[in-house]
Amino acid sequence: MWLLLPFIILPILEIALFIQVGGAIGVLPVIALVLGSAVLGVAVMRRQGAQAAMDVQRAMQDFRDPAKPMAHGALVMIAGMLLVLPGLLTSAVGLILLIEPVRDLILRRMAARVRVAGAGFGRGYPGGPRPDGGRWGDDGTIDGEYTVQDDPPTPIREGLTDRRGDGGAGAAGPRRGDSGWTRH
Numbered sequence: 001m002w003l004l005l006p007f008i009i010l011p012i013l014e015i016a017l018f019i020q021v022g023g024a025i026g027v028l029p030v031i032a033l034v035l036g037s038a039v040l041g042v043a044v045m046r047r048q049g050a051q052a053a054m055d056v057q058r059a060m061q062d063f064r065d066p067a068k069p070m071a072h073g074a075l076v077m078i079a080g081m082l083l084v085l086p087g088l089l090t091s092a093v094g095l096i097l098l099i100e101p102v103r104d105l106i107l108r109r110m111a112a113r114v115r116v117a118g119a120g121f122g123r124g125y126p127g128g129p130r131p132d133g134g135r136w137g138d139d140g141t142i143d144g145e146y147t148v149q150d151d152p153p154t155p156i157r158e159g160l161t162d163r164r165g166d167g168g169a170g171a172a173g174p175r176r177g178d179s180g181w182t183r184h
Contacts, residue, residue: 014087021088030088037091041083044098048076068107075103 022030052073059066075097082094096102 010087010089013089017088024171031086034086034091037083037094038086040152041080041085041091041094045077045080048073048080071107072100072103075106 003136018030021033044057055069055073056066059069079094082090082097085091085094097106
């Protein structure tokens with residue numbers, strides 16, 4: 001029921017604002033405001049798609065976190081959609097979302113409510129249990145298994161190995177494209 005409440009209240013508020021503003025400035029200026037906000041919303045959304053992609057790319061090139069540019073881009077896209085919707089209240093909220101300090105405030109409030117339960121990469125949790133039932137060591141040792149494979153895999157397919165079908169015999173030295181890691 002709570003989910004349906006905005007869909008009931010928002011149209012009633014928009015109609016009431018149309019009546020109030022239309023009575024104050026006239027019908028044609030209100031229609032012009034609604035059409036103008038729709039045109040502005042389309043322009044914002046068209047511009048923001050390319051701008052958001054460039055901001056994220058620039059952040060990744062500078063080795064910064066791309067989350068902030070992506071979040072700002074998403075809020076600007078939401079602002080554009082609100083401007084396109086016919087209504088004075090939605091257009092006002094859309095215009096407010098176009099102001100960067102307002103977006104920063106919204107993102108800070110949202111970030112304060114987010115709690116990260118656990119994330120990261122590494123050796124695991126030193127001193128804690130491992131998935132195989134053992135314990136993680138604190139000495140930095142990494143356990144692993146390996147096998148030695150003398151024969152090339154069959155069949156040798158182009159591009160999968162550095163060997164060209166000669167079975168490893170008669171190779172005079174490294175050929176162009178050999179990494180050196182796969183020679184025996």
